[in-house]
Amino acid sequence: MKKLIIKASFLVLSLTVAVGCKKDVDDKFNNPENVLDPNLPGLFTGMLNNDRVAAKYWNVRTFLSQMPGVYAQTTYFANGNTVYQQSDSYSQQYWDDFYSPGGNGSGPVALYRAMERKFNNLSSTDQTNQKIIMQAAKVVLLEQAAKMVDLWGDIPYSEAGSLTATNMIKNPKYDEQKALYTSFISDLASAATFFKTASTTAAFSKADILLQGNVKKWESYANSLRLRLLMRISKTDEATARTAVLQILGDQANFPLVDGGSDVAKYNPATMDVLLQPLTNSSSDLHDAFFEGSWYATDYMLNTVLLTANDPRIPVLYDKFGRVKKVAGKDQFVQNPTYKAMPVTFTTAQQESSFADYAVLDSGTFVFNQKLPGILITASEVNLLKAEAFERWGSTADAKTAYDMALRQSVAFYYHLNNINQGAYVKETFPSATTIDTWVNTSNAAYTDASTDKLTKIYTQKWVHFGVLQATEAWSEYRRTGIPVLTFPTNGKQAGYDTPPTRLIYPAKEKTLNSANYQAVVAKDTRKTKIFWMP
Amino acid sequence: MKKMYLKCVSMLLLCFLTITVFAQKNITGTVKDASGPLPGVSVSVRGTAKVTQTDGSGKFSLSVSPNEILVFTAIGYAKQEISINDQTSINVTLKESSNQLDEVNVVTTALGIKRQEKSLGYAVSTVTAKQLTEAGNTNFASALYGKAAGVKITTAPGGASSAVNVQIRGINSINYNQQPLYVVDGVMIRNDGQNGAAGANNNNYWDDQRVRGNGILDINPADIESLTVLKGASASALYGSDAASGVVVITTKKGSKNRGLGVDFNYQGSIDQVAFLPNFQNTYGPGYDRETNVANGATEEGWIADAVSPSGFRPYFRAYANFGPKMEGQQVRWWDGSIRSYSPQPNNYRDVYQNGYTSNANVAISNQTEGVNYRFSASRLDYKGTQPGNTGAKNTFNLNSTVKLAPKLSADVIVSYVNTITKNRPYQLGQVLGSFAGFFSRAEDMGLMKERFQTSNGYKYATFDQTARPEPFLFNIRATNLLDFYWQQLKNQYDENENRLLSSFTLNYDVAKNLKLRGRIGNDYTSVKTENHQFTEIPSALNTNTSTGAYTTTQGQYSVLYGDALLTYSNKIGEDFGLSISGGYQGRKETYKDLKSNTRDGLVTENFFALSNSFNVAETTEARKEQLKYAYLGLVNLSYKDFLFAEGTARQEYVSTLPPGNNQYSYYSVNSGFVFSDLWKLPKFWSYGKLRASYGVVGNAPPIYEANISYKQTSLQSINGAVPSLVSLASYGNLDLMPEKKHEAEFGLETRFLNGRLGLDVSYYNNKIKNQILPLDVTATNGAQRQIINVGEVGNKGWEIALNATPVSGKFRWDTRLNFSTNKSKVNSLYDANSEINFYSSDQATAKIVARAGEDLGNIYIRPRKTDANGNYLINDDGYYVMDNSVYVKAGNIMPKAVGGFSNTFSYGNFALDVTVDYRFGGKMIAPNLKYMRGAGMLENSMEFRDAASGGLSYTSNGKTYNDGVVLQGVNQTTGLPNTKVLSAADYYITTYNWGEGSLTEAEIFDNDYIKMREIVLSYKIPASFTKKLKISNLRFSLIGRNLFYIHRTLKDLDPEAPLGNKWWSQGVDVGSTAASRNFGFSLNANF
16 A cells, blocks of 8 residues: 555656646747738738728727817717817827727738738749739728828828838838828829739639729729829829829729719619628627717708708708607607707707707618628719819819719718618618709709809718718818818817817827837927818 | 865865864753653754754753853744853753744745755745734735835735735836745745736726736635745745746645644634725815806806706706805705705715625644644635625635655645635726716715616616616716716626635655655646626617627636656765755646637626527637746755855746747856854854845746737638638737846845844845846837837845844833835836836826836826926916926836835733834825816815915906916916916816826826834733633634724825736826725634
């Protein structure tokens, strides 16, 4: 017995050495849950799956409804004393999400640099095969990069992403905004040229959760983005914009656009616009984002623009809302008789006591719509860009064609969004042709009057079309055109924040951690500095 | 080598000479104690190396000269010295010692090697079982306050389930592993390894808001025999990685030698009350400055017209600030529709909490027979926290046994089982105290808030605009974050059930004469299951695309497998030289697995908590982590004549968390002790003196997987079917990462005077930690938020002084112990000389804690007020300070300059009074919430200027006269003339103490010095004459008070120990935790 105990004891003892050896130490270094060698299609999908593009709570709640939406009045806001003060932490997050994954965006810069690094190490055959993925990824990057310039002005770009590029930290310099825009425009041109002759691949088609590997659509998308950027600079660099835009518009066969085709009856937003569809198992919607403060209709948009024109989009943009009232002794929800929005000048006490008498965002289209896509570019926007170009540099008749088309497409677009909702929400029936025709031809939205009025209508309609979901674009166009002329209440505001800014100031962490490079742009870093494309 | 040899030989000769000087004779004798002959007593001749031990019958024999002095020492007995003179036979009776100063202290050092304290070349602090248990702390670490020099304790508030941080000798790693390594009965145990780099507690606004615990809470103080803190690199070098921040070595109780079968019973009970709350003002209710009030639709004063309200007005419930009307009992309509009196509620913050209690019982049986020595103990802890909803219980069973398997083979088998149940773990109050959405006014009745966080049918409250929900509030109110807190703690149920098994099996084998082999294998296994029941918030009939409520269950399995083997050869060379050489292996494998399943988008059936009740497809995620560390080690001990000692160690380490290529490294240590009082004849009053010197190196590796460069794959259910997406990580890895290495030199002096009635122990240490590993925050424009790199070098230096004295002895006895330590941590270099590392920044980076090369670690930099050339503050046209956003100025340092404690024991007959005070001086706290609370007019410090009596100026505006004027001292920004612009008090506070850029940053920096009455214990030993009748050998009853009051504190509106978080800088930042508590109770100790 005793011998047995002793033997057993030594056996246990010898086990102590079995805890580990050198090979185990090497093997246990890496996390088994992660991938060590990424491939291009996976990274490309990673870039596309961007919650700053998709219709997601965090982006709508903390960014669009806090900053651009407020400054462009496409979002309702409570009239507090710091309403125009930029939220540092939320704008920091938006900033970070462009450069690095791990937040709510996909970190397009980091992933694109990782792709470049991987691509450069491929054999030339593999490079030829995978170039299409690189070009599409570039377009995806540029769309987001241009928005960054629109928000901040100079941004780190050419040197950004050094960790995924080289594994080393190198704080990037700030690239000058105008030069960046010029490079974006030229990169988009080369991407479009590439797609013109490229043929798709199986790997690309599978990984491309945006356009399913359709090279024709990638070509149109690149051209359309270029058109958007060219028109954006057209107030400060008209010559460049004009030449390039007229080339595009004059040769539609060689420069296809995301314009929904020439027959509005055949326009299908789901297949023709560039929309990021939600993941098929996604169940999120935006109700929390809107309920937490930006649910109500906006004054200028509803009261001044839509109602006066009897706009056919009103039923899919807004619900009338109402109050629970005693009807025949029973609590019953009684709808308001008409659509109307609270005046932007309401005090918070007024807002709090009478909000129920005013319209709210449409529940089927915006609030409870799980199928709401992320909107990258739509035919209506492209036609309004065309209309502006024709009106300024070409024939007003062409401009009218494009403008009318844009209006009809916008109606189709919003009814499309309304009709894809999966819940038990009212799917509005599409308005009759007469209703739309009356609106397009004879209302105050009709393309009539002097050229400046026409341009005002183009800008106003674009602002309406962008609406609550594309607030960043709406703010950019508002700053570029100054249209519509909005009133911003200034009473009782914190000193220094009594009007909206014209750009976002750099987030605090960026200033601190990239301070050496920040010194070069510190003079421009005020909330009232203009972006270069602002006249 | 040759030189070394010569030195040894000459020393040997020297000794030989000393020995032969005197005429020698033999002396014999017997040593006894009260119960009979005492074996194993060390008998030595003072000033020589002559030493022997008493045999089994207490007898000894030794060759001496007549003028020499014999010294008798044994563990647990008072030392005795006897002059020999002409005696040839001596009989000695040793007294059991109550004063540890007289003991021959044997301490458990690295790897469980027991050594005489006398022989150590470095400082250790030993804390006795009595000190750990007498004040009734539920964990041993909280009992260490002020009791060990150089050890700083911080207990997270919230009660028995909250983590305790221990910091030894300053900052050893600016990011990782700042907690010491805990070794229980030779086995390294898990503290909070399952949390990886993040640690147990964060201190930020968004992440996990529960106050978490750490692994040391499971070690039952009542089972601890002794606790030794190994502080310096030389002391801890043998433990290698993870020991860079010191080691706490714990030995649990064994069967007692001379008692036979014994039964011990201990009980402690206490009441826990929240204490040290902010000083609130109780005069003004909700409202802003006049302009804002009017702009928001209220009256100038802050009333909102309300025809239904008896007074015609109602308070402005939405206001976060308290500059509204005076609370004078006006009858008004409240936000729930009731009519209430508008009166101050001075205790409404206190009423957020409740009185808690703690009850802790422990019973132990022990025995020692010829072949087996065992002790079995069982404990039961129950408590109710001070936060509503929080309760918990802990059962601990511990078996400690030694079995003699064969004459030369014995085994120690130690097994502990701990079961912990925690319900609704305390919740951080940062979202209540640090957000305007949590600010409740001074008029708010907490009873109403506690009632209205749910509707009459038990759904979550509905705000005024959630009109579709049942029972929406009538008006818009502010403190919804507080209602959310109640929903979380009073409605939802978050239950943790943790089972932990600690085992250790040690085999001691005397292979041959002088050759010993010891092997050990140990395991620390924890299984945790949590269930989070989140109740349905709105009736399911109102559900839209999603539902509400949730059920989340997690399962964690954490395991540490530890093994070591040590072969030791020890012998004497000649009469005077002792030699011991050991070589061994030590290995540790840690595995952490977490599985989490939760319902998605709410519950289908209301309040039915099961994964199968998920509204959408339920989700499951898993995390697996594994790390391996092992090492080969060796040590050599040399002693000469029992007064000169030297030790050297070396360790070659292999660590899986470092990149292949950099994952093996080696280091060493040397130390030496010199008991000069044994060599030189000191004055009579000077009883003992020893000098220590040591130098050591310890390595430290990063946490699991932190250095990986890898990509995360997600399978997306897209329009193209399942598509893999790959993204890089926000924390970027580093394949060139090297281990941190701490190099530390230490010198010490240990002396005792007047036969031990006065003792002094002084240490000085100076260390450098090279290749600091840090996940450096970088601008996201680098493509990631941070990268783990070797950033530079940090150094600490400091003094530790421990003084103990017995000023009065006799029937009335007074023992006093004072310890004091200073530490200065400095950033010696950074990877880029001009760079700065930002650990924390608050309020749009207006204040930050940074490291800059050449500066002290923990410096605070803030945005200052702008001044003119003469140093006058610039005031803008609106009348406010102008903040300078172009520069940062230093505003102090968060690290305390001195920490320590002062304990006194007074005893008279059967009464004893123990009083422990601890203190912390120097070091500041960043507390943004206190600034916001002041800006919101909640605190007493916002009362100045509000009326003429409080210093408000009289002025006229719009034809009305007001008495709440403030003119800030300074000069106008544009004119340069003295500022004359009058502000209203409300404008002044709301703007100056607002959040973010433009507010007065200095107002969130506070001095944090304190002297705290930590523990008072008054105990009475029931006379033996009485207890004998009950067959109780010892019965003691004590009254206990803990955290009683501050003798001095500079931080008036916050408990100095409030901050949470595991980072070294967390203790300098408060983002709102939970209230501290004060405890009163009693304890009963009985031995049968």
